[in-house]
Amino acid sequence: MNMKPTLLCSAFGLAALSLAGCVSSSTLASDPLQRDPVAIDTANPPVLAEVNFDSEGDRLNGILYQANGLGPHPTVVLLHGYPGNEKNLDLAQSLRRAGYNVLFFHYRGAWGSGGDFSFTHVVEDVASAVTFLRQNADDYRVDPDRLLIIGHSMGGFAALQGAAHDEALKCVAGIAPADFGRVADIMMADADFARGIAAGADALPMLNGWSGEALSADLNTNREAYSLVDLAPALNGKSVLLIAGDTDTTLSPEVFHTPLVEAYSAQPDITLTHAVIPGDHSFSWSRFELTDRVLNWAQTCEST
Secondary structure: OOOOOOEEOHHHOOHHHHHOOOEEHHHHHHOOOOOOOOOOOOOOOOEEEEEEEEEOOEEEEEEEEEOOOOOOEEEEEEEOOOOOOOOOHHHHHHHHHOOOEEEEEOOOOEOOOOOOOOHHHHHHHHHHHHHHHHHOOOOOOEEEEEEEEEEEOHHHHHHHHHHHOOOOOOEEEEEOOOOHHHHHHHHHHOHHHHHHHHHHHOOOOOEOOOOHHHHHHHHHHOOOOOOOOOOHHHHOOOEEEEEEEOOOOOOOHHHHHHHHHHHHHOOOOOEEEEEEEOOOOOOOOOHHHHHHHHHHHHHHHHOO
16 A cells, blocks of 8 residues: 555544545644654753742742753743643643643642742742742753743632733743632622632631631722733733633633633733633533644743
8 A cells, every 4th residue: 555654644544634645644743732752852851849938938839841852941920720630731741742831830839839828929930930930040941031831720820810910921821820800809899709709718728828718808908900901901912812712601701711702902002812712610521622722822922
């Protein structure tokens, strides 16, 4: 059988690809969604480094996915949600295959990191993570001028807050970001909702120093500062990606995503990319589409 080497078709056991036609082998070889790196730099291979760093006097636990090659590499700070069951580490692996380092860590008081958990601490911890990367850039093959922040849910909140308070950070993505200013408003208007949120906080043993009472006090005290809509002017000069799941019942797109898109679109100098894609809050059945959209945005942002 005379098969062209540049094509991989269903005859090689990839029958599913017939739905979309045949795919170039060169495309597959370079696609971080579908293929491992073609060649490994044995002197500077991809590695998983265990890291810990200081944040306001407490030690945070993390891992750094280092990309293939000497670099220096663009580097993503990947932020998990509340409390952090979905870590999006498939996204981290795809980003690494595409040439990005990825730092993943646990906030103060979360999952064994030192200190007490709070939403304020989460935002401060993002700044500490960025400082760690800048100060240790040579050790981890990091390009300190090409740092991106990508966060999911509470991590999306922290990513947008962190970028707004750091002029040098130009690329930020919120994946189903939680606008805690909006959450605080809903809690004030709906006592049953407030009780449910507080009860949920009481059932999170992986968050040290956290409770329903602590959550309510945190949101009441910082309601205005936590508003992602009001944050819009501080994001001018940055590239922002917003993604929502169309069946997200945790953070409804109509309540959380649409107001952010409207507020950020109204700003004169935010480069906004936004989409509502199939998926629940964790994008359980759309991981490839989520990853593809994040990768395309990241490659466009950090190269400009």
